[in-house]
Amino acid sequence: MTKQHVGIIYGGKSSEHEVSLRTATAIINAIDGSKYEVHPIYVDLQGQWFMGEPVGKIEAVNQLRLNQAAELTSPFLLHDQLDVVFPVIHGPNGEDGTLQGLLQLADIPYVGSGVMGSAVGMDKVQAKVVFDYYGLPQGKFLSFTRKQWKQDQASIVQQLEQMFPYPMFVKPANLGSSVGISKAKSQEELIEAIHFAARFDFKIIVEEFIRGREVEIGVLGNDELITSVVGEIVSANDFYDYDAKYKDNSTKLHIPASIPQHVADEMAVLAKRAFKALDLSGLTRVDFFWDEEQDQLYINEVNTLPGFTPVSMYPMLFQKAGLSYSELIERLLQLALEKAEERRQNQVMIIELDN
CATH class of the missing domain: 3.40.50.20 (Rossmann fold)
Known part of the structure; x- marks a missing residue:
């Protein structure tokens, strides 16, 4: 062989x-x-x-x-x-x-999503614009550039305080692993958080705080999609930041999450809709907030290249669904080859110009 x-x-x-x-x-x-x-x-x-x-x-x-x-x-x-x-x-x-x-x-x-899906999935602002177009439930947000922030900080702070109560979440638009993210509980913390986020990206996004449980689901496939079980993150920190993800062993991952079946079913439907809306392929992890009191799901973001060690959320979600780590790698490699073969079926038309 x-x-x-x-x-x-x-x-x-x-x-x-x-x-x-x-x-x-x-x-x-x-x-x-x-x-x-x-x-x-x-x-x-x-x-x-x-x-x-x-x-x-x-x-x-x-x-x-x-x-x-x-x-x-x-x-x-x-x-x-x-x-x-x-x-x-x-x-x-x-x-x-x-x-x-x-x-x-x-x-x-x-392996993974193509150029457009990867780019839009990585950009939290553009992903939210697409989610809004497709009617996916999500929290309110405001975005602005580093240059805009430098030119008119007072106006941006005033606009944010009119839109959202404290606390607010401040993030670089294009970064993962919770790098550069802060939870601002006052105007002073908001200004500091925006300065911090601006160190990592030219575009900043500020989101309303949604009081809910952090639940996640994996999606696997190209055209025919399957979803994993649902997992829940219970962070010992104020939120699931970089230290909580990679340094703090007190953060708990509950797989499967202890949630009603109708919530898990709705997550699977919404996750597939988000996957299709962003034109993704191969793999992604879709993160939600579930407001238990209102029984309302809000999509938070997608991760088109989620952490992929055996103890990362995405592989563990599929392991609980019956797909081992090695089998998951095998499936992703085959999906990559299938996607490449589909791209190669595109014809190139040669246009001859008159001399």
Whole structure:
């Protein structure tokens, strides 16, 4: 049996660099070595690409960093060496459509959503605009640019205070892993939170506070979609921030969540609608708030490249649904190949111009 060559692209110029290394290590250790030959491809914090020798199981993340056998002068050289790529660069320059566009230009199949779905899914503001168009329930929000904030802080603060009571959530529009997010309980904290978010992105979004339980569901597929069980996050912190996700062991994940079946069923329907609305493919995790008193669901955001270690929410949701971590990787690689084959069916019309 001829093995398929799989590239794992990890690292990247992102605040989530270290998270990406964990994900890459987990996938390399879980992938079926009898079917796939794995090629680690490391992108460092300066944006340089390195391709290592094929690897089997590894003991630690540091071994990935050491496996920088040769600098890639051009990522397009991967075309003749790889059958499919699993990109696990989280955040900007990884899950925002930029890497997907590069791989598509190089005609290399890749796991996950395409250029548009990745870009819109990453941008919290544009995703909410699409959700609004498709009638998906969500909280109120206001967005503005870093330049607008510098030019007219007082007006923006006044507008926000007219729209929302405190507390408010302040976020960079294009970042994951809860980097740069703050919960502002006063005007002083609001101003500080906006300055903090503006360090990470040129666009800031401020959202109304929704008092509800944080529940999440996974979606898997291209055209035919399946959903996972529902999980719930109970954070020991004021909200589910970066430390709560990666450093604080007191945060609890309840899988499956203890919620009524009709809520889980509605989440599955809304998650598939969000997936289709954003033109996603492969995988995504859809996060909701459930207001238990009002029995109302609000979509919070999607994550087109969710954390993907064996103890991350997305794989655990599907494991509880009966799909193991290794089986999930296998399915995603096949979905990537199916999506690439569909793209290749597009015809190119050559238009001849008169001399």
